[in-house]
Amino acid sequence: MFMDIKNLQFSYPKSPLNTVDNFSFTVEKGEVISILGRSGSGKSTLLRLIAGLEMPAGGAFTLNGKKMFCDKTFLQPEKRGIGMVFQDYALFPHMSVEENILFGLPKMSRKDKKKRAQEVLELVELIGFEKRYPHQLSGGQQQRVALARALAPEPELLLLDEPFSNLDTDLQVKIRGDLRRILKKAKTTAIFVTHNQNDAHALADRIVKIKDGKIEKIGRPCDLLGVSPTEIPGMVEITYEELIGV
């Protein structure tokens, strides 16, 4: 098992209910998993727990044979080898695109670092933007820089928190396709969070639906959601909320 989470428990201080409740699931290497749920259902929290940015109250988590946490250990986030694309990208405003990407690279020669940066920039099709600062980029470009930055250190696992939520629809569709291509090309295991079933459908090998911090269903996109609405001409795109509301 590449990634294994058992009985994950978490609650924010002062909140009466568990934000993440008895959460268990496994992921195979190279799989792209989508976590689908209403806003407030605990998706971001789950990602932060996997990343090591929050401290779970109980449970265990191993990644590629390494213990990330269990009763006795808690591996600091920087030691986990997990990459993350934040919902609002969190690009360092005082660093150029290239500096942002170089920041996460492990110890290697300056030349190798530059090379790697070029590679990932190429992957996200942003060659020529090295010297720009984040605020000089469009939303879509920022998103791709954030992705390149997260991919550059070749993480064992990539987490993406609603990576398309800040983009307009056209861009969403295009980037969604790009993202799948990039992930598959880099053979990256990825978990991404969304509230939009189209995103989930288009990207995921498997979908985990969660509600109130609990797993509701796990399955392949076609099993869970049926045929993607965007694949049928003339059909309107509806969101997960609308779907649930039916």
Next chain:
Amino acid sequence: MNKHLANVNGWTIGAVLIIILLFLPNVSIVTGVFSPVSENWAHIKEFMLFNYIKSSLTLVFFTALFTIIIGLSLAWLIAQYDFPLRNFMKWALILPLSIPPFIGAYTYHGIINYTGVIQKTLRNHFDVTPNPAYFDIMNVPGAIFIYTLFLYPYVYMITRIFLSHQSASLIESARTLGKGPLEIFFKVVLPISRVSIIGGASLVVLEVLNDYGVVKYFGIQTFSTAIFQTWFGLGDLDAAIKLAASLMGIVIFILVIERLLRGGKQFSYSTTKVRPLPLVRLKGRKAVFATLYTVVIFSVAFLIPILQLIDWVILTYGKVPMQDVLFYTKNSVIVAGLGAFLVIVFSLVVGNFSRVVNHKFAKILPKLTVLGYSIPGVVVAVAVITTFIALDRFLAPVYQYLGMDSELVLSVSLFMLISAYVIRFFAIGYNSIETGFDKIGTDFRDASRMLGANSLRTFFKIDVPMMKGAIISGFILVFVDILKEIPLTLILRPFNYDTLATKAFQYASDEKIMEASQASLLIVGVSTIAIFVFHKLLREEPK
């Protein structure tokens, strides 16, 4: 339990150590609350305490109010609009901070009193002898005027840094929702800058509470007066410390109330897409008004007193010994630079601790260090002396081992003075740093750690550069504050260690304001250079 220990790292240890060190001298004051009541206490209570608290509260309330109005309005103008002279005013409006309030008080009184330039000119050139009552600033409103002029930059500086780095989309989205500038100001700007306004205003309040120079000269009786009357007059230091301790109690009370009021309303900035706010260019009458407003404030709070000081320097030229001026200036710069540097380093450690260890205790603990700033400097000085002499006694075997013949080593060195500055001005630096940490939030930190950077690397590569503005403004505030600090410097310095501030005090305390003008002007000069240099540094960062 192990998992909790994961959060107890170097930061925590460093921060707790620093807080303990800062707090140590205050302990001897705080315990003063419990000292037995002396025979003077009844007298103090009946004749001093209650009357004096009233004027203290009046001063504090109105000074806070006016400094917020002026500081915030200026910060908003500068952060959001472009108008003639804006770039100059952006940093020039900080300059009044370089004038010690008591020098400001002497200077303003010097300008408008009977022999001052206004009445003199009216009398001699226009043959008008105005009613002297119009020219009396030696009263409570006058003191509020003085404090407001020379303390508003605390609010201005801290709030402006906050606002100008505030995510533009917040304000822009308000604008797209069809809100006018006034509505945006009250509905958006005011609430989001609350933390920095409170931060700046609380510095003002503490400064007013601990000041003695202005109120003594003006003959206003405040809580400080009660402390000094009890000590100097009645010769009862214990009772004076008891009073100071009660003052600390009041300050703690205010802090707690403020925390409670703020409650869960910690504003987190929902976006990390920090983008400089594009300036709105003002035109026509609005531009004239904006320029006029800043010019008036700048003139009244800086230009006019400076011109008067220059006039006095010329008048007393040759009468005041000049040969050692360089020596004093050098001393001032050394102690202020070292003190400010240490305050900022300590603030960063404690600030990061408070942010990372997400616990109520870690948020409130650093706040307690402001206690050292709430009471008159001399009382702090006594506490510091006591601590250092105890330290020297403790280290006596070491000194002997090293072959030193003196029993007092630390307590006669510059070390004691610098430590005292750090204890006193930590609150100022910390306030600025805390605002900085507040502003950047934890998202960038998380992002950095997800990229494999450990806590230390994240701190130096992400936090510190992103907080450059806050760090620099904190440094300037502390630097300037130490430059003009008097009571600690007077008593805690090594022999013969004169600074510009002690020189200014030497003359002013003997009613020789004209002779004090030279040193005062140099304080202003050094501060101005510091403010200007750092302003330049800030501006050259990438857009």
Next chain:
Amino acid sequence: MKKSLILLVVAMMLVLAACGSTAKKENGTEKDAVAKKPEKSEVNLYTSRHYDVDNELYKKFEQETGIKVNVIKDEADVLIERIKREGTATKADLLLTADVGRLYRANEEGLLQTVSSDILAKQIPENLRDVDDMWVGLTKRARILVYNKDKVKPEELSTYEALTADQWKNRVLVRSSESVYNQSLLASFIEINGEEKATEWAQGIVNNLAQNPEGGDRDQAKAIAAGIGDVAIMNSYYFGQMLNSEEPEEVKVAESLGVFFPNQETTGTHVNISGAGVVKGSKNADNALKLLEFLTGEEAQSEFASANYEFPVNQNVEPSELLKSWGDFKEQDIPLSALGENNAKAIMIFNEVGWK
């Protein structure tokens, strides 16, 4: 940019550290010197006198004797507290204050040791030295009345006490009770007339005040010129300074006022002294004594008199021309230590009668 900022900070730190260490080195060498010849090289002063003339005199003393004078200046009470806390380890040798009450207080705390020599006895009259030789006077200042020459005839003035009469309602000016000079004044009345009379006096003055006490002594004189009041209580040397001010308007104000030494027919004008005592545990007591002898010697005394308009304590020295022009006057005849003894009492009276 980032790098240059760091460079700048580092460079500054280096400079500061370098300066700091040289400053400490200076101290170090001084200390070494003390270690070898503790009785020769230096004398450490804690002083609350803030005058340039003092510095000049210390320099002169250094030149003449080779004894280095080290100084810390602050308010007397703070200095006393520092000595108290330092205990026998203190570096202070000599405590100078601008008010005898503070010397009394230091002595009460047991911080002083006896100081006497033939030279001191010769140079300072007995009444300006402590009965137990714990301190000596350096200079005298008188608390005098100044008045508006147009509105007040000198014949109308007589004593401090007379200012409480109804004719002076809304005409009297004096600074706040936080001034140590006012405290000494009232303390002397407690000594001479008793507490009850002293309280009546303070109450009477408060009733006749032309305005709330504000500003310093010089401001009282200016308030007369401005027409706010007609007679003010102030220290003689402040008036001297105004007459010699760089600001022509201040000179004009001072010249428009008359000087009056009150209580000439009765108890005498109130006089306070600036004085000094040798600190107990002093490691350079001999040097301290030498400095005291120097400061009360003729040369130093005439400097005090001319530069600062203080009255010399050394009888062989004439006051400055200005002071002489005011003529001889009768001084209060009370032990000066009484001013210190009654100081706290005076504060309480001020508070009780509402003298701000």
